[in-house]
Amino acid sequence: MHSSAVFLIExxxxxxxxxxxxxxxxxxxxxxxxxxxxxxxxxxxxxxxPLGTSEDFVAIGAEIGVILLLLMLGxxxxxxxxxxxxxxxxxxxxxxxxxxxLPGAAMALLLGWGPVAAVVLAGVTWISSSGVIAxxxxxxxxxxxxxxxxxxxxxxxxxxxxxxxxxxxxxxxxGAGLAAGSVTLAIALGVAGLVLLLAVRYGRHISRFxxxxxxxxxxxxxxxxxxxxxxxxxxxxxxxxxxxFLVGIALSGEVAEGAxxxxxxxxxxxxxxxxxxxxxHTDPASIPPVLLPALALAVVTALTKIAxxxxxAKRAGISAKGRWRAGGTLVARGEFSIVIAGLAVTAGIxxxxxxxxxxxxLILVILGPLTARYTEPLATRLTERxxxxxxGRSAATAGKAVTEADPSVDAPHDAVEDQDVVGRPSx
Numbered sequence: 397m398h399s400s401a402v403f404l405i406e407x408x409x410x411x412x413x414x415x416x417x418x419x420x421x422x423x424x425x426x427x428x429x430x431x432x433x434x435x436x437x438x439x440x441x442x443x444x445x446p447l448g449t450s451e452d453f454v455a456i457g458a459e460i461g462v463i464l465l466l467l468m469l470g471x472x473x474x475x476x477x478x479x480x481x482x483x484x485x486x487x488x489x490x491x492x493x494x495x496x497x498l499p500g501a502a503m504a505l506l507l508g509w510g511p512v513a514a515v516v517l518a519g520v521t522w523i524s525s526s527g528v529i530a531x532x533x534x535x536x537x538x539x540x541x542x543x544x545x546x547x548x549x550x551x552x553x554x555x556x557x558x559x560x561x562x563x564x565x566x567x568x569x570x571g572a573g574l575a576a577g578s579v580t581l582a583i584a585l586g587v588a589g590l591v592l593l594l595a596v597r598y599g600r601h602i603s604r605f606x607x608x609x610x611x612x613x614x615x616x617x618x619x620x621x622x623x624x625x626x627x628x629x630x631x632x633x634x635x636x637x638x639x640x641f642l643v644g645i646a647l648s649g650e651v652a653e654g655a656x657x658x659x660x661x662x663x664x665x666x667x668x669x670x671x672x673x674x675x676x677h678t679d680p681a682s683i684p685p686v687l688l689p690a691l692a693l694a695v696v697t698a699l700t701k702i703a704x705x706x707x708x709a710k711r712a713g714i715s716a717k718g719r720w721r722a723g724g725t726l727v728a729r730g731e732f733s734i735v736i737a738g739l740a741v742t743a744g745i746x747x748x749x750x751x752x753x754x755x756x757x758l759i760l761v762i763l764g765p766l767t768a769r770y771t772e773p774l775a776t777r778l779t780e781r782x783x784x785x786x787x788g789r790s791a792a793t794a795g796k797a798v799t800e801a802d803p804s805v806d807a808p809h810d811a812v813e814d815q816d817v818v819g820r821p822s823x
Contacts, residue, residue, distance in 0.1 A: 436675015
């Protein structure tokens with residue numbers, strides 16, 4: 397009875413603290429992720445208030461949080477969206493992977509952590525934070541900008557690549573050999589391809605089977621199906637997260653929209669618990685020794701993300717200002733960087749990887765919204781040459797004339813027309 401009361405008090409205090417931290421972040425309009433990580437550091441070993449009885453429950457909640465993050469991500473896309481993005485935007489995805497994964501791999505090798513840790517840290521530095529970026533785009537009023545579909549296409553390709561990357565990491569962390577790892581990857585790719593095929597051809601039938609007018613029944617069926625598929629995927633060494641992502645892709649239309657609305661609060665709750673859980677397994681005293689490498693990696697990969705967005709937007713015919721905006725928007729790292737690092741922490745491959753990933757994400761989740769806002773005006777000021785604008789013409793008139801002469805040049809921000817935007821997870 398006593399332990400039950402302590403558990404309720406501990407877990408209730410965690411949820412209450414997360415709620416207050418979320419409100420604080422919302423008031424100042426920045427992502428709550430760094431605050432959740434700091435809360436985990438405070439509640440973990442070596443922190444201010446170490447947990448006693450509720451850590452096991454938090455661990456289960458964290459696993460559910462990862463599954464719900466990937467499920468909700470899958471609900472944002474249809475199989476057709478993914479296939480279309482693969483066909484048209486794959487060069488940008490390849491450039492993104494090369495520019496942003498290689499610095500992480502190189503840092504791990506320079507620190508002497510070995511090839512497995514290099515693959516993990518490559519994923520940490522590669523994947524941008526969809527949640528933070530979606531919120532930033534909304535806050536800055538850029539959802540209708542011409543560069544925004546380019547940004548979202550890169551994020552879609554990153555998310556889709558998780559279906560290939562996570563099984564590879566899972567096999568490596570499990571110590572599987574080349575043959576076993578190849579079989580695992582083949583199974584993952586086969587399952588992903590099969591799900592995409594079924595979603596394209598029979599998505600309506602699958603959605604009709606899951607559909608229900610009763611929100612309670614819809615919630616139970618979708619959540620139950622997701623957990624079962626995630627468990628089976630993990631049993632096959634494919635990764636529970638990938639299984640949840642594929643379930644989300646298979647659902648479409650009103651079912652996907654209804655499930656999204658019902659599951660969003662659960663996603664937010666358990667995702668917050670996941671960030672706390674990651675912080676629990678990071679000793680605050682272990683962060684200062686890796687702070688300098690984390691800062692160096694953050695600076696390098698912020699620049700490589702800006703270069704990625706600039707190149708992709710230029711390839712799409714976007715003007716210079718839009719290219720800088722696209723690059724600055726992509727800088728933030730967050731939830732999936734922590735998911736990837738969390739796999740390595742659980743496997744215990746490198747004690748310093750978790751602290752470095754925590755410091756890295758803390759830096760870039762704070763820096764990301766700033767680069768999204770200020771990269772374009774700063775770049776414009778540095779590259780603008782005196783006397784470029786013709787005398788006697790207002791800025792608005794000059795902008796209108798340039799836009800009419802070249803449709804690829806961005807119109808003034810307040811005059812940009814709304815465009816179709818690929819679905820992304822809401823903040």
